[in-house]
Amino acid sequence: MTELAGPAVPAGRHPPVSDWASDFDHTDAAWIADPYPIWDELRRRCPVAHSQRYGGTWLPVTHELVAEVAYDHDRFTSRSVVVTERRPGPDAPPAPIGVAPPITSDPPFHAIVRRMLIPAFAPKPIAALEPFTRELCRELLAATDGRSVFDAATEYAQHIPVRVIIRFLGFPQSDADLFRYFIRRVMEEVDQTPEERDEVLGSLDEYIDAQIDDHRAHPRDDLTTFLCEAEIGGEKLSQSHIRGTMVLLMIAGIDTSWSAIGASLWHLAGHAADRRRLRDEPGLMDTALEEFLRAYAPVTMARLVAKDCEFHGHQLKEGDWLLLPFPAANRDPRAFPDANRVLLDRAENRHAAFGLGRHRCLGSNLARMELRVALEEWLARYPDFELADPAAVAWSGGQIRGPRQLPIRIR
Amino acid sequence: MALRVHVDPGRCQGHNRCYSIAPDLFELDDLGMSSEIGPGMVPAELAMAARRAEANCPERAVAVVDVVEEP
Numbered sequence: 001m002t003e004l005a006g007p008a009v010p011a012g013r014h015p016p017v018s019d020w021a022s023d024f025d026h027t028d029a030a031w032i033a034d035p036y037p038i039w040d041e042l043r044r045r046c047p048v049a050h051s052q053r054y055g056g057t058w059l060p061v062t063h064e065l066v067a068e069v070a071y072d073h074d075r076f077t078s079r080s081v082v083v084t085e086r087r088p089g090p091d092a093p094p095a096p097i098g099v100a101p102p103i104t105s106d107p108p109f110h111a112i113v114r115r116m117l118i119p120a121f122a123p124k125p126i127a128a129l130e131p132f133t134r135e136l137c138r139e140l141l142a143a144t145d146g147r148s149v150f151d152a153a154t155e156y157a158q159h160i161p162v163r164v165i166i167r168f169l170g171f172p173q174s175d176a177d178l179f180r181y182f183i184r185r186v187m188e189e190v191d192q193t194p195e196e197r198d199e200v201l202g203s204l205d206e207y208i209d210a211q212i213d214d215h216r217a218h219p220r221d222d223l224t225t226f227l228c229e230a231e232i233g234g235e236k237l238s239q240s241h242i243r244g245t246m247v248l249l250m251i252a253g254i255d256t257s258w259s260a261i262g263a264s265l266w267h268l269a270g271h272a273a274d275r276r277r278l279r280d281e282p283g284l285m286d287t288a289l290e291e292f293l294r295a296y297a298p299v300t301m302a303r304l305v306a307k308d309c310e311f312h313g314h315q316l317k318e319g320d321w322l323l324l325p326f327p328a329a330n331r332d333p334r335a336f337p338d339a340n341r342v343l344l345d346r347a348e349n350r351h352a353a354f355g356l357g358r359h360r361c362l363g364s365n366l367a368r369m370e371l372r373v374a375l376e377e378w379l380a381r382y383p384d385f386e387l388a389d390p391a392a393v394a395w396s397g398g399q400i401r402g403p404r405q406l407p408i409r410i411r
Numbered sequence: 412m413a414l415r416v417h418v419d420p421g422r423c424q425g426h427n428r429c430y431s432i433a434p435d436l437f438e439l440d441d442l443g444m445s446s447e448i449g450p451g452m453v454p455a456e457l458a459m460a461a462r463r464a465e466a467n468c469p470e471r472a473v474a475v476v477d478v479v480e481e482p
Contacts, residue, residue, distance in 0.1 A: 115442055118425070118441075118442050118443050119441060121443070122439065122443055123427060123430070123431070123439070288430075290467065347463065347466060348467070348469060349465035349466070349467050350466070350468060350469045350471065351469065352469055354426060354469070356424070356469060357424060357470075357472065358424065360424040360425060360426055360469075360470075363425070364426060365427060368431075
């Protein structure tokens with residue numbers, strides 16, 4: 001769709017994985033293509049895998065252990081939540097705040113920053129964005145009129161959260177391509193060298209600073225102005241705090257929802273019975289949507305080990321990475337019967353797609369609204385469709401999993 | 412026997428699942444945290460919704476309990 005968006009899948013500069021229990025890599029081609037059998041294997045063998053890659057990384061794969069880490073803010077810090085070759089050094093922003101508050105913040109500071117943002121993401125303000133979202137979905141679908149094959153990831157799913165978040169932040173809608181460029185560089189190409197990473201993060205900071213300056217000069221009714229005027233303890237937020245939160249909303253709010261919408265459409269394209277059932281029984285949408293979120297949860301988080309400690313028989317060292325794979329927790333058969341089957345009417349579904357504990361995704365109401373509206377509008381216009389070329393479907397690498405190329409044939 | 416719902420404020424993280432499943436049984440505070448409305452008594456026609464709210468709370472914060480009604 002755009003040159004800026006570039007190739008959908010990162011180059012994969014690391015050597016292939018030799019053994020998943022002792023050498024895993026979440027940018028490996030096998031993981032990107034289909035991580036579920038890998039997690040099944042690790043659940044039987046470990047269930048805490050280790051890898052020397054990225055300077056030392058741990059991976060628990062059961063729901064129980066993922067929950068344990070999510071609830072433990074003493075042994076595990078959120079100071080950095082994206083595993084890369086660039087480990088935060090001693091001069092990086094300290095634990096209580098981090099580079100992108102509140103996702104990189106620990107208690108007690110975490111609660112203070114989060115509290116400030118929560119009202120903007122409550123059900124009522126999110127419901128107010130629904131008409132905009134629905135209109136956007138209809139426009140995107142109208143643009144495919146008359147074509148029998150098009151890409152549901154790049155021509156539909158991707159645009160929905162990008163344009164909703166741009167509206168939410170009050171940034172120019174014409175920057176949508178630039179947004180997608182930053183997201184790909186920051187979230188998917190995690191195997192860059194530290195120098196490359198510094199460069200992309202630097203240009204992202206510059207872009208956000210320009211938006212903040214513009215909002216300071218011309219205040220308006222949006223989240224950027226809200227953050228510029230917000231105070232904690234009688235003091236305005238620092239520029240780096242505002243910038244960090246904007247980066248978070250940009251990054252966390254787009255790749256994720258795009259992936260959830262794309263993965264749901266991918267499932268429906270490949271499962272005719274589910275597609276027909278959802279079309280014939282629209283009342284199933286609520287449970288179906290939660291089941292798509294469970295089975296294809298896009299987001300794996302990360303923690304840094306805060307201090308040397310023991311974790312289920314392993315010696316964790318301060319500064320080790322730990323991947324927190326909520327998508328693997330959601331496929332744990334001990335937590336979900338028939339975990340690898342998609343059941344549109346699954347009645348009991350305590351899935352962890354939006355995380356667990358204090359860092360529960362702030363935007364979960366927004367993401368659910370986007371996913372529901374995107375599926376409703378798609379099914380209303382295109383009730384029958386299939387994968388145009390299953391081999392051409394490409395999934396993203398890194399910690400956000402979703403289809404980045406999804407050619408669909410309309411029937 | 413009657414049913415009563417209760418949200419454990421120590422476990423709730425504001426996923427809003429119970430509220431979206433059964434808005435007549437739960438309410439949200441300014442921080443998005445849920446609690447049962449009033450004493451949490453479940454009218455018979457909402458028994459199923461109460462069970463679904465319990466079965467879909469990621470944090471296991473929602474409980475549905477049987478209570479013995481006063482004679």
